[in-house]
Amino acid sequence: MPRDRIYTRRIATEGDRPTRGHPPGRFARARRVAAIALALCVGVAAPAAAQQLSAGAAAKAPKADRDGDRVFDDLEQRLAPRAxxxxxxxxxxxxxxxxxxxxxxxxxxxxxxxxxxxxxxxxxxxxxxxxxxxxxxxxxxxxxxxxxxxRVRALNQSGSQAFGVTRARLDNSSLDGNRDGSPARYSARDMVAAVLDTGIDARHRDLDEGKVLAFANCAGGRCARRRAFDGNGHGTHVSATLAGEGDALPDRRNRGVAPAAALVGVKVLGADGTAAERNVIAGVGWVVANRRRYGIEAINMSLGGYGCSSGTDAMSRAANRAAAAGLVVVAAAGNAGPERCTINAPAAASGALAVGSMADPAHGGFLASWNSGRGQFGRRIKPDVMGPGTGVISARSGSRTGYVTKAGTSTASPFVAGVALLMRDANPGIPAATIRSRLKATAFDWGPAGPDIDFGWGRLNAYAALRSAGARRLASPPVPPDHRLFEGRFAARNEVRNFPLEVRNRCTPIAAGLVTVPWNGYNVSGDYDFDVRLFDPAGNEVEKGTGLSDERQDDISHLPGRLGTYRLEVSSYKGTGNFFADVSAGLSPSAGAPARCSAP
Ligand SMILES: [Ca+2]
Ligand SMILES: [Ca+2]
Ligand SMILES: [Ca+2]
Ligand SMILES: [Ca+2]
Missing domain, CATH: 3.30.70.80 (Peptidase S8 propeptide/proteinase inhibitor I9)
Known part of the structure; x- marks a missing residue:
């Protein structure tokens, strides 16, 4: 292996990494300390709710009682310095x-x-x-x-087609969440989801015309009905991703997953995107108590606490109770990754479907590096499934027709909640637990074979999930990009592995996400640093990975300029250990090709 060449070239490229496809400020690699500082800067640019993600996650004690004295670790930590x-x-x-x-x-x-x-x-x-x-x-x-x-906070960061919803609705146009006879009217007899969030701006064209059946404000821990509003915008974005009509634009291209479903707004988060946990518990209680009155089928919670949870805390129990009452409970896995054990309540609940985020494969298809996850308590695996969580366009609150692009598990969760509603639309009798298990069982397996701590059960396959729920007329499943998993081990630094990729269509990006295992936290000590690069059929380097500050993951996305054998090169810049690389690409002529792409 040409180790010397690689090493020399590495020095030349330090600190000069492309940032495309990632939140800003993620190019530092030469100076690890600088990289951590940058991670915090990203938080400043993001909504208040996301700010403490990078800073607080490492030190926060888990929501678990590991010593069995009935006092949770998070409380013990909080009380330790107090009188x-x-x-x-x-x-x-x-x-x-x-x-x-x-x-x-x-x-x-x-x-x-x-x-x-x-x-x-x-x-x-x-x-x-x-x-x-x-x-x-x-x-x-x-x-x-x-x-x-x-405290809990909205899990912000800032493609129906790729995840199979668009094709499913082309095959069966009645899969939209309407069940009361009129898609233009909303009632408790339609599919209804409760959105526990910062509120809903029901004046936006995508959410108006009676879509919001009811609105409860649970600020202060007690829920009272009032007129819908959203002082933050997070809940509006989430709501329209789930069930937006899309009629703010003539072509309705931004409509939600279940555009004829109705919503119930449950405001548990303040205008700053945070709240006490008791608000969430009260909000879940309000939904359970009012589920028959408003016909609520699912709950979406794009929010979470700080620090990881064993799933035995009160918020998780509330989620489990809601699931036992027949509601499909969907929660954002969180954006606190890639540290170990970062899935917090309520996503940590066994009865909640914890949704991580991935880039739409049409945009690269890699695991979003901010995903929470990676080893929960005991043998449990969370997250459960991956939904689309980068570049998600949805309604902008405070406007009638505006849209805004956001990213994060907050945007992936309502997408999956929308699919869950469509599964119930196709089969109203299907139990919540069956919806959870089918969403997992039909997912495309990414990462190491079987459920794993990065991708859970895999990438959402809405088309297959709907079909497994009994949706009829679904006879033309979309062809996803081809997926390959490359695994290996480096025994020394500067080792190189090459993986050939026979590219047979130019419409599908070559996307690769290299993940270093075992997970070793922020690599501030430089324990691991593996890199990925892509070479075209002529041997030219066309892309190098956009390693983030954590260095555990290195991503590539490249639209191939020619057909032929590309070469993915994985190398160990520093440290030794196992790695895996998920690659998505057009390795067959039709795989993953967008309908309008005409390149050969
Ligand atoms: Ca304890
Ligand atoms: Ca209706
Ligand atoms: Ca409308
Ligand atoms: Ca897997």
Whole structure:
């Protein structure tokens, strides 16, 4: 292997990496410290909700009680520096209902608590309690856990066609979420999704005409009905991705996944995109209590707490309760990646479908490097599936016809929730658990064979999911880009592996995502640094990977200029270990080709 050549050329290219396809500021690699600083700068440019992702994830204790003393690690961490009488917001879960009498009885034992709310959807309550009271509460019979009432935030970052929805609706135009006889009218008899978010701007053309059947404001932890509004814009974008009519434009090209479905807005996040966890628990409770009244079939939560969760916390239990009540619960996996164990509640709940994000294969098809995931508690695998989460165009709040492009698992989650609604539209009797399992079983397997901690069960295949749910007339599945997985191991630095790619159509980008395993966190110490480059049939280098600040992943996207054998080169710039590379490309004449592409 020509190690010396590679090494020499590497030095020449340091700090000069292309940034295409990624959020801004992701080109640093020569100086690891600078790279971390840049990650924080990305947060400043993003909405407030996303700012703390990079900064807070590493230090945050998980939502889990690893030592079994009934006090969650996140609360232990929060209480550690505090005095005995200092009070913090907590959530207490109980073996049975948090009746007023039961809470009063606890107060008689541990002293007065400032009770914020008693929950209906889980047995428990939110309160302010001192460090000493937390210790006493954990000893009381009937108390299951005491955890921090932490913050949740909208999971922002900033292609129906590629994920099979467009083709499914071409084959069966009745797959739109309408079930009450008129696509122009909205009612509880239509497919209905509840969107727990910052609100919904129901004056946008894509969300007007009665689409928002009801709106509840749960700010402050108690839900009350009021007129729909969105002081942030996140919830509006999410809502229109799920069910936007698309009529803000004449050709309706930005319509949502289930454009004739109705929505119920549940405002749990403030205008700054954050809120206390108790708001979310209250919001889920409101949806469960009102599901029959408004015909709610699914819940979308493009939000999450900080730090990873074992799925046993109160928000996760609320999600599980909603799933047990028959609702399809879909939650964004989070954008806190690529650190280990970054999926937070409610996506961590076993009853929630945790959605990670990928670029639309037409735009490259790689795993979004900000995905949360990678090794949850025990043997559980999260995320569950990958949806489209880069360059997603959807309604802009505060405008009648405006659109805005966003990215992140926030945008992938409502897409999957929309597909879940269409599965119910095709088969109203299908249980929520079956929808979850079919969405997973029909996904295209990416990454290492079988479910894995990066891609979960794989890339959403909406067409196959709808067919498996019983949707009729789906007889012409779209041909996805060809997918190859290359795996290997480097025993020393500067080793090189080459993988040939016989490209047979020029309409499908060659996209490669190199992932280094075992995962080793931010490579600030330079433990691993593997690189990927692409050479055309003439041997010219046409692309080199856009490694991010984490260095665990290195991506390429290239529209081939010619047919023939391209060469993907993977090399170890630093460190040793295993790697895998997912490649998507047009290795057969028709694979993944957009309908309008006429190149051979
Ligand atoms: Ca503990
Ligand atoms: Ca209707
Ligand atoms: Ca409209
Ligand atoms: Ca896999």
């Amino acid at each position: 005995r009488d200092e009070r913090v917001d907590v959530i207490v879960t109980l073996e049975s209902s948090a009746s007023a009498a039961r809470v009063k009885d606890l107060e008689r034992r541990v002293g007065p608590l400032t009770v914020r709310n008693r929950f209906s959807v889980v047995d428990g309550f939110a309160a302010r309690a001192s460090k000493a009271q937390v210790a006493e509460l954990a000893q009381r019979p009937g108390v299951v856990t005491v955890e921090s009432d932490g």
